Amino acid sequence: MAVRSLATRKTLTLGLNSTRLTQSRALQTFSLPDLPYDYGALEPAISGEIMQLHHQKHHQTYITNYNKALEQLHEAIQKGDSSTVVKLQSAIKFNGGGHINHSIFWNNLSPIREGGGEPPKGSLGWAIDTNFGSLETLIQKISAEGAAVQGSGWVWLGLDKELKKLVVETTANQDPLVTKGAHVVPLLGIDVWEHAYYLQYKNARPDYLKNIWKVINWNYASGVYEKESA
Amino acid sequence: MACHLLLTDFTLPLKSPKLSHSRQQRKGRSNGSRKVSTTVAYYGLKTPPYNLDGLEPYMSKRALEVHWGVRHRGFVEDLNRQLRKSDILYGYTMDELVKTTFNNGNPLPEFNNVAEAWNHDFFWESMQPGGGDMPKLGLLGQIEKDFGSFTNFREKFVETALSLFGSGWVWLVLKRQDKRLAVVKTSNSINPIVWEGIPILNLDMWEHAYYLDYKNDKAKYVSMFMNHLVSWNAATVRLACAEAFVNLGEPKILIA
Numbered sequence: 286m287a288v289r290s291l292a293t294r295k296t297l298t299l300g301l302n303s304t305r306l307t308q309s310r311a312l313q314t315f316s317l318p319d320l321p322y323d324y325g326a327l328e329p330a331i332s333g334e335i336m337q338l339h340h341q342k343h344h345q346t347y348i349t350n351y352n353k354a355l356e357q358l359h360e361a362i363q364k365g366d367s368s369t370v371v372k373l374q375s376a377i378k379f380n381g382g383g384h385i386n387h388s389i390f391w392n393n394l395s396p397i398r399e400g401g402g403e404p405p406k407g408s409l410g411w412a413i414d415t416n417f418g419s420l421e422t423l424i425q426k427i428s429a430e431g432a433a434v435q436g437s438g439w440v441w442l443g444l445d446k447e448l449k450k451l452v453v454e455t456t457a458n459q460d461p462l463v464t465k466g467a468h469v470v471p472l473l474g475i476d477v478w479e480h481a482y483y484l485q486y487k488n489a490r491p492d493y494l495k496n497i498w499k500v501i502n503w504n505y506a507s508g509v510y511e512k513e514s515a
Numbered sequence: 516m517a518c519h520l521l522l523t524d525f526t527l528p529l530k531s532p533k534l535s536h537s538r539q540q541r542k543g544r545s546n547g548s549r550k551v552s553t554t555v556a557y558y559g560l561k562t563p564p565y566n567l568d569g570l571e572p573y574m575s576k577r578a579l580e581v582h583w584g585v586r587h588r589g590f591v592e593d594l595n596r597q598l599r600k601s602d603i604l605y606g607y608t609m610d611e612l613v614k615t616t617f618n619n620g621n622p623l624p625e626f627n628n629v630a631e632a633w634n635h636d637f638f639w640e641s642m643q644p645g646g647g648d649m650p651k652l653g654l655l656g657q658i659e660k661d662f663g664s665f666t667n668f669r670e671k672f673v674e675t676a677l678s679l680f681g682s683g684w685v686w687l688v689l690k691r692q693d694k695r696l697a698v699v700k701t702s703n704s705i706n707p708i709v710w711e712g713i714p715i716l717n718l719d720m721w722e723h724a725y726y727l728d729y730k731n732d733k734a735k736y737v738s739m740f741m742n743h744l745v746s747w748n749a750a751t752v753r754l755a756c757a758e759a760f761v762n763l764g765e766p767k768i769l770i771a
Contacts (some may be wrong), residue, residue: 399679
């Protein structure tokens with residue numbers, strides 16, 4: 286009996302040790318970031334109903350599924366199960382991308398009384414004029430490309446750090462901007478998935494793209510631009 | 516070749532072109548003639564085989580007004596507008612146009628419009644008031660043969676619908692080479708006829724298809740479709756037509 290309890294204690298400590306070991310390599314789980322404004326604060330450009338669903342349901346679902354996929358990936362790596370590791374890549378890209386993209390998006394928006402819609406000044410304003418001629422031209426370009434995305438996706442204003450210029454890109458589904466180039470940093474992203482506008486604008490994606498500029502947070506984009514172009 | 520059970524909307528005016536705007540119909544034909552009567556082809560928007568409130572409460576009248584009345588109509592009108600610019604693509608049936616404009620994976624600009632018009636025609640007819648329940652007889656037999664049981668098929672269909680990333684469609688399709696039914700998902704506007712599959716049913720999994728009625732609750736939408744909307748009648752007729760082209764083996768003849 287004593288032997289057995291010794292053994293149990295040993296296995297217990299062994300078990301505890303291994304738990305500690307795995308905990309030190311523990312998986313970070315992601316959680317839903319808070320919005321820096323109320324759901325209704327972006328009206329009438331984007332309805333409170335959409336903001337709430339978009340944040341609490343869609344973004345949350347991406348995070349939940351991202352965490353699940355990462356956990357499965359972690360297990361598969363530990364077991365050396367290569368085919369599962371590879372199989373999980375699309376779920377990670379989709380759900381992880383969804384988390385990345387939406388986290389940026391919430392910062393790209395701001396209520397009008399907090400500066401939403403105010404044109405960018407400083408170095409970003411200057412860079413826009415240099416790269417595109419004017420802010421209006423850039424806005425037209427982004428809106429046109431966003432409207433032309435077939436199916437689901439995003440339209441981006443990015444900084445190509447290698448070429449040192451601003452670019453307008455679109456990505457499909459939840460592909461993050463980095464899939465267009467390792468050196469391309471997102472400054473501004475606009476979600477053109479139907480869930481981002483359908484309840485309010487129905488089929489009229491161009492109307493959504495016209496109105497969203499009233500609540501675009503150029504301050505955030507400027508901040509990222511200044512940091513990344515330093 | 517799909518069997519379309521359709522009501523063509525003849526309320527769309529067939530416009531005749533002004534005679535001053537003459538066009539060559541084929542390469543090589545001289546344009547020396549003074550009065551060239553040109554033929555113009557237009558696709559029409561077909562109405563669903565039920566009233567717009569016929570699928571309530573599982574698909575609302577409001578949803579159909581926007582989905583069919585605005586979006587589907589938009590595809591047909593945009594397609595006609597594209598075709599007006601050039602007559603190279605005239606004279607095709609919608610099936611042929613889908614395959615031609617798919618261009619072996621490098622789609623032409625017309626593909627999205629014609630494929631979505633096709634997909635939505637097929638979708639409205641894949642549903643009926645009082646739908647759902649189960650298929651019968653030959654179709655049920657084929658499903659049981661190819662999936663093991665109807666329950667297995669239903670699980671596979673639902674799982675496929677819910678695991679689609681982004682916009683797309685889920686299909687019950689008859690694979691010609693394999694001579695069997697399968698569940699497939701396609702992205703955006705892709706349609707199985709481009710790889711010679713014969714569609715039997717489809718379900719629109721673009722967000723616009725369910726968002727007004729179910730918001731982000733995809734699972735409920737798919738479940739309601741399976742329980743109350745899917746038209747096994749339409750599927751049966753389509754499979755019967757398909758059997759003219761695909762030999763599914765000896766029929767089981769029941770002896771009294």
